[in-house]
Structure formats: C-alpha cells, structure tokens
Amino acid sequence: MPARTQNQPEDDDLKITGKPAFQLKPSISLRETYTDNVTLLPSGAARSDFVTEVAPDLSASYIGPNAILWGNIGVSNYSYARDGKGGRTALRVNTNLKSQPVEHHLFIDANATVSEQSISSFGAQAPDSASLTGNRTEVRTFTLAPRLQGKIGSGAAWNLHASNTASSTDSAVVQRRNVSSWDGLLTTTGGRLGVGIGFIGNSTRISSASGHGADQVFGVLNFKPDVSLSLALRAGQSSDTYGTNRRSRASYGGDVVWRPQPSTDVRASYDRLSYGPRVTLDLNHRRPLSAFNIHYSEDVITSFTAPSQFDVPVSTVESLTSAGLSFLNAQNVVITPALTNSVRSAVTQYVQENGLPDTILTPLTTSGSGIYRSKRLDATGAFLGARNALTLKMFRARRTSAGSSDAVLNILDFLPVSLGAIDTASTIDQYGGNLSWQHTLTSLSNLTGRYTLTRSESTGATNVRSVTRVMDLTLHTRLSPHIAAELALRRATQDATTSDYTENALIGRVSLQY
Numbered sequence: 001m002p003a004r005t006q007n008q009p010e011d012d013d014l015k016i017t018g019k020p021a022f023q024l025k026p027s028i029s030l031r032e033t034y035t036d037n038v039t040l041l042p043s044g045a046a047r048s049d050f051v052t053e054v055a056p057d058l059s060a061s062y063i064g065p066n067a068i069l070w071g072n073i074g075v076s077n078y079s080y081a082r083d084g085k086g087g088r089t090a091l092r093v094n095t096n097l098k099s100q101p102v103e104h105h106l107f108i109d110a111n112a113t114v115s116e117q118s119i120s121s122f123g124a125q126a127p128d129s130a131s132l133t134g135n136r137t138e139v140r141t142f143t144l145a146p147r148l149q150g151k152i153g154s155g156a157a158w159n160l161h162a163s164n165t166a167s168s169t170d171s172a173v174v175q176r177r178n179v180s181s182w183d184g185l186l187t188t189t190g191g192r193l194g195v196g197i198g199f200i201g202n203s204t205r206i207s208s209a210s211g212h213g214a215d216q217v218f219g220v221l222n223f224k225p226d227v228s229l230s231l232a233l234r235a236g237q238s239s240d241t242y243g244t245n246r247r248s249r250a251s252y253g254g255d256v257v258w259r260p261q262p263s264t265d266v267r268a269s270y271d272r273l274s275y276g277p278r279v280t281l282d283l284n285h286r287r288p289l290s291a292f293n294i295h296y297s298e299d300v301i302t303s304f305t306a307p308s309q310f311d312v313p314v315s316t317v318e319s320l321t322s323a324g325l326s327f328l329n330a331q332n333v334v335i336t337p338a339l340t341n342s343v344r345s346a347v348t349q350y351v352q353e354n355g356l357p358d359t360i361l362t363p364l365t366t367s368g369s370g371i372y373r374s375k376r377l378d379a380t381g382a383f384l385g386a387r388n389a390l391t392l393k394m395f396r397a398r399r400t401s402a403g404s405s406d407a408v409l410n411i412l413d414f415l416p417v418s419l420g421a422i423d424t425a426s427t428i429d430q431y432g433g434n435l436s437w438q439h440t441l442t443s444l445s446n447l448t449g450r451y452t453l454t455r456s457e458s459t460g461a462t463n464v465r466s467v468t469r470v471m472d473l474t475l476h477t478r479l480s481p482h483i484a485a486e487l488a489l490r491r492a493t494q495d496a497t498t499s500d501y502t503e504n505a506l507i508g509r510v511s512l513q514y
Contacts (some may be wrong), residue, residue, distance in 0.1 A: 021061075021062070021063050022060075022061070022062045022063075023059075023060065023061045023062075024058070024059075024060050025058070025059040025060070025513060025514070026056070026057070026058050026059075026513075026514045027056070027057045027058075027059070027511060027512060027513040027514065028054070028055065028056045028057065028511070028512050029053075029054075029055045029057070029509060029510065029511035029512070030052075030053070030054055030055075030509070030510050030511075031052070031053040031055070031130075031507065031508065031509040031510075032050065032051070032052055032053075032507070032508050032509075033050070033051040033052075033053070033128075033130045033505055033506070033507045033508075034048070034049075034050055034051075034505060034506045034507075035048065035049060035051065035130070035131070035503055035504070035505040036048045036503065036504050036505070037501055037502065037503040037504075038051065038080065038130075038131060038132050039131070039132045039133065040124040040125075040126065040131055040132075040133050040494070040499070040501045040503060041124075041499075041501055042499070042500050042501060043501075043502065046501070046502075046503075047082070048082070049080050049081055049082045050080075050081040050082070051078055051079070051080055051081075051130040052078070052079045052081075053076055053077065053078050053079075053129075053130060054076075054077045054079075055074055055075065055076040055077070056074065056075060057072065057073070057074035057092075058072070058073050058074070059071070059072045060072075066099060066100045066101065066103065067097065067098065067099035067100065068096075068097070068098045068099075069095075069096070069097050070095070070096045071093075071094070071095035071096070072092070072093070072094045072095070073091075073092065073093050073094075073095075074091075074092040074093075075089060075090070075091055075092070076089065076090045076092065076129060077089050078090070078129075078130060080132070090116050090129060090138070091114050091138065092114060092115060093112060093113055093114035093115075094112075094113050094115075095110075095111065095112045095113075096109075096110070096111050097109065097110040097111070104149075104150075105148060105149060105150055106146070106147070106148055107146070107147040107148075107149075108144075108145070108146050108147075109143070109144075109145040109146075109147075110142075110143065110144050110145070111141075111142070111143045112140075112141070112142045112143075113139075113140070113141050114138065114139070114140050115138070115139055116129060116136055116137070116138055116139070117136070117137065117139045118135055118136060119135050119136065119137050119171055120135055122456060122458065122464045122465070122466045122496060122497065122498055122499075123135030123466075123496075123498060123499060124494060124496075124499045124501060125454070125466075125468045125492075125494060127470050127472075127490060127492040127503060127505070128490075128507075131503075137169045137170050137171035138169060138170045139167060139168075139169050140167065140168050140169070141165060141166070141167040142165070142166050142167075143163065143164070143165040144163070144164055145161070145162065145163035145164075146161075146162055147159065147160070147161045147162075148160045148161075151189070152186075154189075154190070155188055155189060155190060156186065156187065156188050156189060157186075157187060157189045158184070158185065158186045158187075159184065159185055160182075160183075160184045161182065161183050161184070162180070162181070162182045163180065163181045163182075164178070164179070164180045165177075165178070165179045165180075166178050167179075176206070176207050177204065177205070177206050177207075178204070178205045179202070179203070179204050180202065180203045180204075181200075181201065181202040181203075182199075182200070182201050182202075183198065183199060183200040183201070184198055184199050184200075185197075185198035185220075186198070187220065187222065192223060192224050192225060193221075193222070193223055193224075194221075194222040194223075195219070195220065195221055195222070196219070196220045196222065197217075197218070197219050197220070198217070198218055198220060199215065199216065199217045199218070200215065200216050200218075201213065201214065201215035201216065202214060202215075204301075211241075212240075212241050212242055212371060213240065213241055214238065214239065214240035214241070214242065214273065214274070214275065214300070215238070215239055215240075216236060216237070216238040216239075216251055216271070216273060217236045217237055218234045218235060218236030218237075218251065219234070219235055219236060220232055220233065220234050221233045227259075228258060228259045228260055229256075229257070229258050229259075230255075230256070230257040230258075231254065231255070231256055232254050232255040232256075233252075233253075233254045234251070234252060234253045234254055234255075234271065235250070235251070235252045236250070236251050236252075237249075237250060237251060238250075238251035238271075238273040238274040239274050240273070240274045240275045240300075242275050242300055242371045243275075247274045247275065248274055249273075249274045251271060251272060251273050251274070252271070252272055253269070253270045253271030253272060253278075254269075254270060255267070255268065255269045256268045256269075263285060263286045263287060264284065264285045264286075265282075265283075265284050266282070266283050266284075267280070267281070267282045268280070268281045268282075269281075275300050276300065276373070277298060278298065278299045278300075279296070279297065279298040279299070280295075280296070280297045280298075281294070281295070281296040281297075282294070282295050282296075283295075289383065289384045289385065290381070290382060290383045290384065291380075291381070291382045292379075292380070292381050292382075293378070293379070293380045293381075294377075294378070294379050294380075295376075295377070295378045295379075296375075296376070296377045296378075297374070297375070297376050298373075298374070298375045299373075299374060300371060300372065300373050300374070301371075301372050301374045301399075371401065372399045372400060372401055373399070373400045374397070374398070374399045375397065375398045375399075376395065376396070376397040376398075377395065377396045377397075378393070378394070378395045379393070379394050379395075380392070380393045380394075381393075387439060387440040388437065388438065388439050388440070389437070389438040390435075390436070390437050390438075391434075391435070391436045391437075392433065392434075392435050392436075393433050393434055394431075394432070394433035395430070395431065395432065395433060396429075396430070396431040397428075397429070397430045397431070398427065398428070398429050398430075399427065399428045400427045401427070427458065427459050428456065428457070428458050429456070429457045429458075429459075430454065430455065430456045430457075431454075431455055432452070432453045432454035432455055433452075433453060434450060434451065434452040434453070435450065435451050435452075436448065436449070436450045437449045437450070444477055444478040445475070445476060445477035445478070446475075446476050446477075447473070447474070447475055447476075448473070448474045448476065449471075449472070449473045449474075450470070450471070450472050450473075451469075451470070451471050452468075452469065452470040452471075453467070453468070453469050454466075454467070454468045455467045455468075463497075464496070464497040464498060465496065465497055466494065466495070466496035466497070466498075466499075467494065467495045467496065468492070468493070468494045468496075469492065469493045469494075470490070470491075470492045471490070471491050471492075472488055472489065472490040472491070473488065473489050473490075474486055474487070474488040474489075475487045475488070482512060482513050482514065483510065483511070483512050483513075484510070484511050484513075485508075485509065485510045485511075486507075486508070486509045487506075487507070487508050487509075488505075488506070488507040488508075488509075489505070489506060489507075490503075490504070490505040490506075490507065491503070491504050491505075492505075
C-alpha cells in the first residue's frame with residue numbers, strides 16, 4: 001500500500017448537492033438454461049440438464065446531506081430438472097456506505113458483500129452460476145474504514161486513516177482472513193514546497209495462525225513545481241514479519257503525479273522497504289468516446305484474490321457508461337475518488353440492467369495463505385461508437401511464495417531473481433484477457449459478443465496448469481419500460497491438469513423491474 005504523502009482534505013470531502021432522496025427498486029427475473037454439461041466434467045461423464053433460476057432482487061439508494069448509501073440484495077433459486085438434489089440457493093449482497101458524521105473532519109466508509117467465487121484457478125471454472133461444481137464457495141466480506149482529518153492553523157494539515165476487512169467462506173480450503181491497515185500524515189500546506197512526517201502499516205491474520213505484516217515511518221518532502229506536477233520524496237525506517245524473524249532497514253522512495261491535461265494522469269510510486277520493493281504505476285487517458293488504463297503493481301501480500309478476468313476498471317467504464325451512473329447523476333452528486341464503491345455499484349447495476357453477461361461480475365479466486373511476492377500488469381481499452389462499443393482487457397500476474405527468503409521479481413521480464421533460497425518456492429502465473437463487443441440494433445435492443453481466455457500455471461512443488469476459454473453471444477431487448485428479455489448462446493472449454501470439459505448452453509431470461 002503506497003504511503004499517503006499529500007493531504008487533500010477539501011478534495012476528499014463528500015460533496016452532495018440537491019435535496020436528499022431515497023430510491024427503492026425491486027425486481028425479479030426468470031432464467032432458463034439448457035446445458036449439455038451441467039457438472040463441467042470430461043466428455044465421458046458430461047450430463048445435460050435444464051436449469052431454472054428464479055431471482056428476486058432489491059436495490060436501494062439513499063443520498064442525504066451527510067451520507068450516500070447504496071445496496072443490492074438478491075437470492076437466486078436454482079432448480080435442476082435431472083438432478084436428484086432438487087436445487088440450491090445462492091445469496092447475493094453488495095452494500096456500500098460513505099458518510100460524513102462531522103463535516104470536513106470525520107468520514108466513515110463501510111462495505112459488505114456476499115457472493116459466490118471460484119476456489120481455485122486450476123479447478124473447473126463455472127461459466128455462470130447455474131453450473132454445478134465443487135470448485136465454488138460463498139464468500140462474505142465486511143470492510144470498515146474510518147478517517148479523520150483536519151488543519152492546524154493555515155499552514156499544516158493532518159489525517160489518520162484505518163481499514164479493517166474480515167472475510168469468511170463456506171469452504172474448508174479457503175481460510176478466514178482479517179486484513180488491517182493504517183496510516184497517518186502531518187504535512188505543511190500551501191506553496192510549492194512542503195515537509196511532513198507519517199507512518200503506514202498493515203497486518204494480515206489467517207484463521208487462528210499468527211499474523212504477518214509490515215510498517216514504515218518516514219519523513220517526506222513535497223514539491224509542486226506547477227499545477228500539473230506533484231513530487232514527493234520519502235526516507236525513514238521499515239520493518240516486517242514476513243520472514244522467520246522481524247527484519248528492519250532504512251527505507252526510501254517517492255511519488256510522482258502528473259496531469260499534462262484534464263483527460264490524462266500518470267501516477268507512480270516506489271518504496272524500497274525491509275522486504276524489497278513496493279511499486280505501483282497507473283496511466284489513465286480518456287477521450288469523449290474512448291478510455292485507456294494501464295496498471296502495474298508489485299508488493300508482498302499474505303493472501304490474494306485474483307480480480308475477475310472479466311472485470312473492467314471502474315475508471316474506464318465510468319467515462320463510457322453514463323447510464324450506469326444515473327442514480328447518482330440524477331441527484332447532482334459530484335463523483336470524487338472517494339466514491340469508488342458507489343461508482344462500482346452503479347456499474348454493477350448498469351451491467352444487470354443492460355443484459356450484459358452476469359459473469360462480468362464474477363471474480364476468479366486463487367486461494368493462498370502464505371507469503372507471496374505479487375506482480376500484476378493490466379491494460380484496458382474501451383471504445384464507443386455511434387452503434388458499437390468495444391472493450392479489450394489483458395492481464396498478466398505472477399505470485400511467488402516468498403516464505404523466509406528475500407525473493408524479488410524483476411519488473412521488466414517477470415523472471416524471479418533470487419537473493420535467497422527459493423528452490424522450493426511455489427509460483428503461480430496467470431495471463432489472459434477478454435474482448436467484448438456490443439452492437440446497438442435499435443433503441444430498445446442490443447447484441448453483445450464476448451471472448452475470454454485465461455491461462456494459469458503453477459510451478460514448484462506442484463506443477464499444474466489450466467486454460468479456460470468462454471465465447472458467448474447475447475441478444476438483449478426491452479419489451480416495455482419495466483420488462484426486459486434476453487437470449488444467449490455460450491460455449492466454454494477448459495484444458496487442465498486436473499479437469500477438462502466442454503460445455504454448450506442456450507439461455508433465455510426475462511426480468512421485471514418495478
């Protein structure tokens with residue numbers, strides 16, 4: 001987690017104009033799926049089935065003078081015509097709260113989610129939630145993040161921030177996790193040159209095992225030569241408990257934020273810490289009809305969940321799908337970086353209401369409970385035409401079990417560079433991407449096509465691999481202001497060390513929103 005080196009108390013305020021408003025949107029959908037491989041087994045054991053899904057859903061939003069609340073809760077009930085078990089039920093929850101109990105000083109963010117996720121990248125990857133597979137579990141997470149900030153006279157500002165995320169699942173394989181982080185900063189304000197002192201730390205506890213974490217104290221020198229460029233240099237002391245013993249060493253690093261024009265920004269951060277480098281790089285560029293994003297990160301983590309290979313960064317979607325933000329824009333809410341959870345919820349609503357495949361919102365999880373050096377590179381582009389929208393995302397990730405060694409990964413070629421003994425280290429490589437195309441047929445209907453490829457490989461004590469491909473084509477139409485329907489074709493294949501399968505499916509869905 002990069003250190004916060006610049007106070008922006010006014011920019012981070014919750015900015016709301018207009019009258020308070022409350023919206024409640026109940027809905028229900030009926031989906032029928034025919035699949036020739038409902039259990040995602042090899043061809044000799046494949047079994048076809050008809051799956052009926054009934055999914056009531058309730059969305060609510062509240063915009064008040066000091067708070068924004070967005071929530072969605074739904075239950076999917078699946079019935080299998082040829083399965084002796086009769087059916088199953090899946091709960092979906094996504095709630096976000098951003099409040100400002102004390103104006104300009106105290107902020108509280110909270111988020112709670114319940115969703116189904118894949119347990120392992122090397123097991124059968126369900127193309128949608130109707131499939132029956134043991135490689136799936138319900139994941140429950142809750143995050144609470146308070147923040148305090150203020151000013152000292154007219155020449156200094158301070159902030160204190162903490163966050164705690166607790167997660168649990170129904171799987172014995174995926175352990176309970178509790179992740180905490182904290183940081184603080186006191187810095188001078190005004191002028192081109194400023195100084196400050198700060199601290200940053202994090203801790204992860206997995207089930208009943210002892211926790212691991214890192215902390216850093218530093219002094220910072222800020223320099224802002226003009227309105228488009230901000231620089232920060234840090235130096236201090238860092239320590240961690242990722243190895244067998246606590247390590248401590250002098251640390252140094254810095255940040256660069258460059259905005260050459262309103263539609264373009266570049267952010268880079270580097271710190272040399274007791275366990276090695278911590279690096280982040282973000283490049284965002286937006287035009288009226290296109291958006292691009294490149295993100296790179298490198299750090300040590302104590303557990304990981306790989307983001308969905310179908311996920312498109314909110315920063316990209318936000319600039320193209322204004323309809324997805326209608327519930328906020330209608331209330332004249334100024335979108336700031338602090339409203340990311342609300343924006344993500346709006347994107348979720350946009351996906352659901354516009355007939356996009358629900359797998360866009362399904363995470364791909366790789367369970368890990370050790371200490372890993374993680375590297376990830378993502379590149380996303382989105383293009384919007386008069387009748388066509390095209391989104392392309394590519395990613396590559398490597399996670400190397402660090403243990404008590406000082407394993408470091410080369411930023412340029414993704415190859416491990418050993419500063420210690422990592423002969424028995426386990427490495428997971430993932431790469432792939434997805435191409436999504438949406439064509440507007442009429443003002444009430446659209447056609448969406450998608451191709452997704454994900455490859456995962458593990459080397460070390462266990463050598464396994466998995467290659468998953470999904471192709472689908474969906475016709476979505478609105479039958480009335482409150483009723484929508486869609487028809488979809490899908491083909492999914494997986495070539496893996498542990499599981500091979502091919503699945504073809506025909507899906508019909510009708511939804512009613514009150």
